[in-house]
Amino acid sequence: MLALLFIIFAGLAVGCAVAVVAQRNPLYSAVSLIGVFVALACLYVMLAAPFIAAVQVIVYAGAIMVLVVFVIMLLNVEEEERRRPRLRFLVPTAVVMAAILVAETSFIMYSVRFSPFTPTDNISNTGITSQIGTGLFTRYLLPFEITSILLLMAIVGAMTLARRSLRLSPTARILPGAQVLARDVLTRGSPEDLTAIEADSSVEAARVLGVEPPIKREDLE
Amino acid sequence: MNLTINIVLYFVAITIAFLGIMLLVAFTVLAERRVLAFLQGRVGPNRVGYGGVLQPFADFIKTMMKEDLNPAQTTKFIFFLAPMIAVITAIMSILIYPFGPPITIPFFGTVPLVIARFDVALLYVLGITSVGVYGIALAGWSSNNKYSLMGGLRSSAQMISYELSLGLSLVGVILMAGTLDIYSIVEQQSGWFGFHWNIFYQPLGFIIYLISAIAETNRVPFDLPEAETELVAGFHTEYSSIKFLLFFNAEYINMITVSMLATTLFLGGWQGPLVNQFPLLGVFYFFIKVLFFLFLYIWLRGTLPRFRFDQLMSFGWKFLMPVAILNIVLTATIVAYWPVLLAKLGLR
Amino acid sequence: MNLAPQLWWYLALSAVLFTIGVVGVIIKRNVIAMFMCIELMLNAVNLTFVAFSSFFQDVSGQLFVFIVMTVAAAEAAVGLGIIIMIFRNRESLDVDDASILKL
Numbered sequence: 001m002l003a004l005l006f007i008i009f010a011g012l013a014v015g016c017a018v019a020v021v022a023q024r025n026p027l028y029s030a031v032s033l034i035g036v037f038v039a040l041a042c043l044y045v046m047l048a049a050p051f052i053a054a055v056q057v058i059v060y061a062g063a064i065m066v067l068v069v070f071v072i073m074l075l076n077v078e079e080e081e082r083r084r085p086r087l088r089f090l091v092p093t094a095v096v097m098a099a100i101l102v103a104e105t106s107f108i109m110y111s112v113r114f115s116p117f118t119p120t121d122n123i124s125n126t127g128i129t130s131q132i133g134t135g136l137f138t139r140y141l142l143p144f145e146i147t148s149i150l151l152l153m154a155i156v157g158a159m160t161l162a163r164r165s166l167r168l169s170p171t172a173r174i175l176p177g178a179q180v181l182a183r184d185v186l187t188r189g190s191p192e193d194l195t196a197i198e199a200d201s202s203v204e205a206a207r208v209l210g211v212e213p214p215i216k217r218e219d220l221e
Numbered sequence: 222m223n224l225t226i227n228i229v230l231y232f233v234a235i236t237i238a239f240l241g242i243m244l245l246v247a248f249t250v251l252a253e254r255r256v257l258a259f260l261q262g263r264v265g266p267n268r269v270g271y272g273g274v275l276q277p278f279a280d281f282i283k284t285m286m287k288e289d290l291n292p293a294q295t296t297k298f299i300f301f302l303a304p305m306i307a308v309i310t311a312i313m314s315i316l317i318y319p320f321g322p323p324i325t326i327p328f329f330g331t332v333p334l335v336i337a338r339f340d341v342a343l344l345y346v347l348g349i350t351s352v353g354v355y356g357i358a359l360a361g362w363s364s365n366n367k368y369s370l371m372g373g374l375r376s377s378a379q380m381i382s383y384e385l386s387l388g389l390s391l392v393g394v395i396l397m398a399g400t401l402d403i404y405s406i407v408e409q410q411s412g413w414f415g416f417h418w419n420i421f422y423q424p425l426g427f428i429i430y431l432i433s434a435i436a437e438t439n440r441v442p443f444d445l446p447e448a449e450t451e452l453v454a455g456f457h458t459e460y461s462s463i464k465f466l467l468f469f470n471a472e473y474i475n476m477i478t479v480s481m482l483a484t485t486l487f488l489g490g491w492q493g494p495l496v497n498q499f500p501l502l503g504v505f506y507f508f509i510k511v512l513f514f515l516f517l518y519i520w521l522r523g524t525l526p527r528f529r530f531d532q533l534m535s536f537g538w539k540f541l542m543p544v545a546i547l548n549i550v551l552t553a554t555i556v557a558y559w560p561v562l563l564a565k566l567g568l569r
Numbered sequence: 570m571n572l573a574p575q576l577w578w579y580l581a582l583s584a585v586l587f588t589i590g591v592v593g594v595i596i597k598r599n600v601i602a603m604f605m606c607i608e609l610m611l612n613a614v615n616l617t618f619v620a621f622s623s624f625f626q627d628v629s630g631q632l633f634v635f636i637v638m639t640v641a642a643a644e645a646a647v648g649l650g651i652i653i654m655i656f657r658n659r660e661s662l663d664v665d666d667a668s669i670l671k672l
Contacts, residue, residue, distance in 0.1 A: 001224060006574040010582045017586050017609055021593035026602050027296060027362070033605050034355065036586075040612055043582075046574070047623040052631050054344035056615075059638050062351025064608065064645045066381060069355070071649045072601060073362050073374065075656050080599055094595040098588045105584035109577045126628050128340050129401055135628045136635070143632075147639045154643030161650035 005046060013039035024079040030069050037061040049127035234336045238315050245511075246473045247277035253519050260523035287462040294365035303363060304460065304467035307356025310349050311474040317342040318481045319404050321491045321503035334491075334504065335404055342403045343395065346482060347388050350437065354380050356471065357456050364459035372455030375530055376439055376446035382537040383436035383443075389545035390429035393552040394419050394486050407490035418489040425548045427487045429541060431517075434479040436537065438472065441522040445530050480514035579620035586613035600652050600662050604645075611641050 016035035023029045037060045044053035125131065136144050206213040251266070251273060258265030267273040291300065319335040326332055339345075354377045361373010397419065398406045410418050420427045436443040447455035457468045484490060488510045491503030528536070586609060593606030615634045622630025656662055 003572040003574055006578060010578075013582065014585055014589070017589040020602075020605060020609060021589055021596065025296070026599050026605075027299065029602050029605055031299065031302070031355075031359070033609065034352075036609060036612065038352075040616060043579070043616065044619050047579070047619050049619050049623060049631050050339060050341045051344065052619055052634050054341045054348050055635065055638060057348035058344065058351050059642055060608070060612070062348060062354070063381075064642055066351075066354055066358070066377070067645055067649055068601065068605065069358055070374070070377075071653065073358070073370070075601075075653065075662065077599065077601060077662055080597075080602075091596055094592045097595075098592045101588050101591065102584060105587075106581070109580045109584065112576065112580070124623060124626065126622060126626050127631055131628050132631060132635070135632050140629070140632050143636055147636050150643055151639060154646050157647045158650050161647070161654055 002046065006043070009039045009042045009046070013043070026072050026077050026079075027069070030065060030072060033068075034061050034065050037065070047127075048124035051127055051129045051132050231336070235316075238320075238336055239312070242312065242315055242474060242477060245477055245508075246470060247281075249473050249477065249515055250277045250280070252515065253522070256516065256519045257523050260520070281466065284462060284466050289462040289464070290459070292365050292459050294363060296363040299359050300363040301464075303356050303360035304464045304471070305356075306359070307353060307471035308467045308474070310353040310356065311471040311478065313349050314346050314478040315481070317345060317403050318485055319407055319490060320507055322496055322500045324500040333404070338402065338404045341401050343391060343401045347384070347391075350384060350387070351381075353471075353475070354384075356468075360460070360468070361456040364456070366459055369456050369458045372446045372458070376456055379439070379443060379446065379530075379533060379537070380437055382534060383433045383541070386429055386537065386541040386545045387433035387437060389542065389549060390426045390433060391486065392549050393423045393426040396549070396552050396556050397422060403485050407485050407492070410489040411492055415489065415492065415494075418487065418492070420487040423487065423548070423552070425544070426552075427483075429545050429548065430483060430487070432541060433537075434483065435518070435521065436533070438475045438479060440476065440518055442525040442527045443533055445527055445533065476515065476518055477511065480511045480518075483514055484510040576620060576624045580617060583613045583616040583620070586610075586616070598663050598665055600655070600664055600667075601649075603664065604648060604652070608641060608645070611637060 013036050016032040016039065019032035020029045020036065023032065037056060041053040041056045041061070044050075044056060203213050254276070255265040255267075255273060265273065266276045269275045269279045291297065294300065316336045317338070319333065319338075321334040323331045323333045357373050357380065358377040359373075361369045361371075361376070364370070364373075394406065395401060398409055400406065406419075435441075439447055447457070457465055460468060484507060490510075491507045493502065493506035496503045496506065590606045590610035590613060593609065594603050597603050597606060615637055618630040618634045618637070620630075622628060622634075652662070655667065659666060661667075
């Protein structure tokens, strides 16, 4: 019975994972990835880890993938076109290297094929919420606190990236130490535009450092 | 053999609960139209059946007969999938609610009136609510229509914003109960002639939960994304016939589900007078409380104007979430220091 | 059949998912699709952790999964922000267009 459930959920996970890679429309990839996450949550329930299964659905399928789907809709991403001719052997190479990777991991798995416990006969109490709470706040308190600081860094980073830029004029001088983001300074050019971009703070920097100011190219002519 | 019997019993329980919820949805559709009509000084549908009781079934037959339009777009599979996600995630929540105290059937034994009882039931409900956002976002996108896209994105942004305060408002109840299991939370609210219900211990949490639940289900006053004067019909503009019926059903089942969560967590579930002697009274009390919340939803619809979208979002993020966190801090402080306080007062 | 899933079944599934993720990162040209394949790899590792935690009755595996999920969420937020910034500057989400270190 459990083996049948495992085969169903594992088949669903592998099928959706192949769909993530094979689909050309990124929205279909995102929906398939949600299928992978839900299948993995069901597998976690089978492994007697209900809290992690619920957190997987809430965090991965309910928050991260919502963010990805919103970004896909915001950027209006189209399907991928045909691959360029000079990368023609990319897919066969990737498949061959994947086969080598599976062979290597099978060797490792063959070494650990005996385990001391099978979680079907007994009721496993490892994954219930009180155990996880106890572990998280006693033995693993430091990783927990560091993770909360990491989340704070992510919030600050996301807010910085989403901030509206200052709309500097092209001749604005930028002093060293000014609160300016790099993207406000660099002008937005097409990828083929290879003209040099200057940040125009070299004179101030020279004055601060106490060296001779650099000679501008216009002064030479 | 034992396994087969268990599976058959689960199927029977799920079928009974599903049919009960569908009947309740039909009743809610009718009640909304009648009660809204009375609030607005008119009568509402009363021709079909006695007092209009068969009106929802007539609506169902009429909608089924309509043509199933599919707009020309490139994501046909997602257009087909979105209403299914909405309805499946709406109805998956009824698994965990206890409808009554354990009743004793002769020749069978004691049956707890809940489909599945497991350790992380509240997290399960929050997870299902999180996945329900996809039904709306994908419906708005795949309709190939800018009003649908705007409505879908606004509606899903609103839902994910108020999901936070919904979850945070429930943390106070979890702290007091010490478990995530809804069955245990209902059992812990017994005694004291009803004054042990969580609404008396967590009034702020209850109000935050109620506001967040109304915003989650896209009802007035938070229904800008599907208001007719604003965005045609929001994310379900391009849907017709059965798919529209699925969205319609999903909205009402969501209403019923959040009402059930409110009654089990705050109003004591099936608790009430004389429940220990007559266990079936528990089911009756449960449905009375759920109907009270549904009446509250309809009453608010007939009374309040709707929020503008930026007012809605700033209310959710700048007011409701900090108040929910304040509620958690207060509850945690009191729960942690209650024995110390009692000892200082000399009562323990 | 009364067979229960063995440990190596879960590890095999995790290896297959990880490999599919690696193939996806190599093959895909859309930045968001590559990001999704990275998430797939992280989930394969999560499955290994939970399987070991369950078969060896140790809760540490599940706690580490908790932390991996948090890190993945933080990485998703910042990574997608960077992707949006790149898209605003280049109007294209193709990784081959961003292969020179020039804005």
